[in-house]
Amino acid sequence: MSDTVNDTMPATGLLERRGAMRQMEGQITGCAISRDSQQVAFATGEGDIMVADRADWGQSDAWNAMTVHDGAILALAPDAAPTGFLTGGDDNALRRVAADGGVSDLAKGRRWIEHITTWSNGKGGVIAFASGKQVELRDADGHTTLKVLEHPSTVSGIVFDAKGKRIAASHYNGASMWFVQARVDTVRPLEWKGSHIGIAIHPAGEALVTSMQESELHGWRLSDGHNMRMSGYPSKVQSMAFTRNGKWLVTSGADTIVMWPFFGGGPMGKPPAEAGGLPGVMCTRVACHPVHDIVAAGFADGSVLMADTSAQRILPVCVGGSGAVTALEFSPDGCCLAFGSEDGRACVVDLSAK
Amino acid sequence: MSDTVQASPDAAAQNTLVPVTVLTGFLGAGKTTLLNHILTAQHGRKYAVVVNEFGELGVDNDLVVDADEEVFEMNNGCICCTVRGDLIRILGNLMKRRAKFDGIIVETTGLADPAPVAQTFFVDEDVRGKTRLDAVVTVVDAYNVIQTLDESPEAVNQIAFADVIILNKTDLVDEVALATIESRIRAINAVARLHRAQRGDVPLSDVLDQGGFDLQRALEHAPHFLEDTSHSHEADVTSLSYEVEEPLDAAKFQAWIGAVLQEQGADILRAKGILNYAGEDQRFAFQAVHMMADGGFIGPWKAGEPRVSRLVFIGRNLNRPQLRRGFESCRAK
Numbered sequence: 001m002s003d004t005v006n007d008t009m010p011a012t013g014l015l016e017r018r019g020a021m022r023q024m025e026g027q028i029t030g031c032a033i034s035r036d037s038q039q040v041a042f043a044t045g046e047g048d049i050m051v052a053d054r055a056d057w058g059q060s061d062a063w064n065a066m067t068v069h070d071g072a073i074l075a076l077a078p079d080a081a082p083t084g085f086l087t088g089g090d091d092n093a094l095r096r097v098a099a100d101g102g103v104s105d106l107a108k109g110r111r112w113i114e115h116i117t118t119w120s121n122g123k124g125g126v127i128a129f130a131s132g133k134q135v136e137l138r139d140a141d142g143h144t145t146l147k148v149l150e151h152p153s154t155v156s157g158i159v160f161d162a163k164g165k166r167i168a169a170s171h172y173n174g175a176s177m178w179f180v181q182a183r184v185d186t187v188r189p190l191e192w193k194g195s196h197i198g199i200a201i202h203p204a205g206e207a208l209v210t211s212m213q214e215s216e217l218h219g220w221r222l223s224d225g226h227n228m229r230m231s232g233y234p235s236k237v238q239s240m241a242f243t244r245n246g247k248w249l250v251t252s253g254a255d256t257i258v259m260w261p262f263f264g265g266g267p268m269g270k271p272p273a274e275a276g277g278l279p280g281v282m283c284t285r286v287a288c289h290p291v292h293d294i295v296a297a298g299f300a301d302g303s304v305l306m307a308d309t310s311a312q313r314i315l316p317v318c319v320g321g322s323g324a325v326t327a328l329e330f331s332p333d334g335c336c337l338a339f340g341s342e343d344g345r346a347c348v349v350d351l352s353a354k
Numbered sequence: 355m356s357d358t359v360q361a362s363p364d365a366a367a368q369n370t371l372v373p374v375t376v377l378t379g380f381l382g383a384g385k386t387t388l389l390n391h392i393l394t395a396q397h398g399r400k401y402a403v404v405v406n407e408f409g410e411l412g413v414d415n416d417l418v419v420d421a422d423e424e425v426f427e428m429n430n431g432c433i434c435c436t437v438r439g440d441l442i443r444i445l446g447n448l449m450k451r452r453a454k455f456d457g458i459i460v461e462t463t464g465l466a467d468p469a470p471v472a473q474t475f476f477v478d479e480d481v482r483g484k485t486r487l488d489a490v491v492t493v494v495d496a497y498n499v500i501q502t503l504d505e506s507p508e509a510v511n512q513i514a515f516a517d518v519i520i521l522n523k524t525d526l527v528d529e530v531a532l533a534t535i536e537s538r539i540r541a542i543n544a545v546a547r548l549h550r551a552q553r554g555d556v557p558l559s560d561v562l563d564q565g566g567f568d569l570q571r572a573l574e575h576a577p578h579f580l581e582d583t584s585h586s587h588e589a590d591v592t593s594l595s596y597e598v599e600e601p602l603d604a605a606k607f608q609a610w611i612g613a614v615l616q617e618q619g620a621d622i623l624r625a626k627g628i629l630n631y632a633g634e635d636q637r638f639a640f641q642a643v644h645m646m647a648d649g650g651f652i653g654p655w656k657a658g659e660p661r662v663s664r665l666v667f668i669g670r671n672l673n674r675p676q677l678r679r680g681f682e683s684c685r686a687k
Binding site for chain 2: 026027029045046071072074090110111112114132133153154156172173193194195197213214235236
């Protein structure tokens with residue numbers, strides 16, 4: 001692994017030069033950036049949200065913290081609107097945090113709200129959230145229920161395709177795919193025995209991939225349902241993301257950033273590429289840059305790095321000394337990298353040209 | 355899994371893990387009463403509770419989670435490896451607010467097989483990294499237990515899996531009947547701690563913070579079953595216990611136990627042992643549920659304590675002499 005961080009690198013990373021950090025109480029359970037890329041939000045296990053406005057990305061004492069849930073925040077997503085965020089908690093509530101910090105209730109159920117995802121094309125949008133075995137779809141205002149989709153077991157992940165036409169949910173023994181606008185809901189079942197614990201979809205809709213309890217990935221080619229199996233991980237894959245062009249599926253679960261090729265016939269019969277890593281330290285979170293061929297990865301010791309998928313160059317963002325990275329996101333315009341850790345560090349790095 | 359005995363985190367790390375108590379027992383045995391007793395008692399500790407019959411709990415607790423007991427089969431080569439995937443998810447999410455509670459109690463439905471719950475603590479790396487299975491506590495209704503055991507293999511399994519058995523409603527039967535019940539329970543599980551109770555009124559020190567399993571202490575309470583060699587092959591669930599006085603060869607033991615669990619794991623509900631490895635000053639604690647096993651060093655032998663390796667199997671169709679010969683063949687030369 002000649003491409004790993006080594007002693008020729010500066011001991012500090014981008015965070016020190018172009019970022020800011022704030023210590024929060026409790027674990028960071030998620031981070032998200034609004035669709036207009038103007039606000040970063042962090043969620044914690046204590047029920048708090050902290051929002052950083054773009055003008056304050058370098059000054060963490062100006063970030064605005066508030067309590068939104070009574071209990072842990074389990075899900076955080078950008079709202080379907082250009083601004084604001086949606087949160088779901090173990091108080092069974094779905095709430096909206098507006099750009100001005102106003103909090104409003106959208107739903108209150110009988111189960112934890114564990115997953116939220118939104119889709120928007122700039123004109124219209126859809127909100128989806130999972131609670132127990134149900135996935136509920138709402139229109140962009142968040143108050144009108146479009147449909148409630150039932151699944152055979154608790155939903156472990158949800159994802160819209162890039163066009164917002166379909167939504168897929170992972171659960172025991174496979175995944176279910178539904179058409180968002182269908183008048184009559186007919187599921188497309190994608191079956192594979194076992195417990196599926198996370199989901200991702202190819203940006204061009206070519207494949208659906210789930211993470212499995214047995215530390216491997218399963219995939220279905222959506223054109224014909226052909227099964228794909230991607231294995232060899234030393235631990236569960238908690239985080240995965242397709243690169244913007246769909247060439248690579250980037251994942252956590254090893255001590256390097258693992259990238260499966262989705263071109264030239266792959267991933268079937270192709271070994272994954274490795275985009276650098278930290279020897280003996282597990283990668284826990286990955287994110288793909290929306291504009292450039294760059295991936296970011298967070299590790300179990302708190303380190304974060306960025307790697308160039310083509311040139312295999314590594315750029316340290318921050319180096320160790322902290323709890324595992326539990327949240328990691330790029331902003332939609334690619335100007336910001338936000339991440340948080342198990343021990344409550346919330347960090348924002350400004351990547352824009354200065 | 356079965357062929358490699360995984361090392362648990364060392365003793366110091368064990369103390370930072372959140373203890374999880376699994377509460378089993380047949381419908382009407384008094385699980386909910388005991389749970390309410392635990393949650394209302396003035397012990398100054400806070401528990402998160404995972405229940406499956408929502409609304410039955412009589413006390414306010416903002417850390418009550420409703421679970422569906424979603425069991426799935428692992429694709430790991432172990433034919434009987436079923437796991438509670440919902441528990442993996444729930445424990446993972448509870449750990450996000452770790453500071454809010456001291457321990458977790460998982461209540462199972464009356465008819466549940468305890469194996470998937472117990473195996474969850476062997477299988478999942480995140481669960482293992484943050485929590486430890488403190489004890490399986492089985493509540494038994496003294497008035498109905500004999501009939502229940504005759505009719506229901508699930509009830510037998512719940513007794514077999516227990517680290518602690520609460521014999522509840524003892525006011526409804528006389529002393530003679532209690533003695534019969536206790537010997538019936540002992541025939542299935544000779545090493546669990548057995549406590550009598552009425553309306554779930556046990557001291558909490560008998561239920562919580564059991565610290566896993568202390569085989570030596572358990573054997574003190576049930577010395578008779580060690581000498582019982584009247585049966586060599588039991589179709590019913592029974593306990594077999596073995597002792598070897600000479601130090602064991604760690605590699606030989608792991609190879610042997612791995613093969614035993616691989617071949618007979620379906621019939622072995624639980625296996626536990628305290629082992630004296632040659633060249634080691636510390637006791638090695640071993641435990642298994644069906645084909646899943648793990649173990650780790652748990653601190654030095656006490657002064658004056660005999661350095662004897664003890665191993666217990668609880669299961670069906672166990673061949674006593676064959677297991678004895680196997681265990682004895684693990685002696686270090």
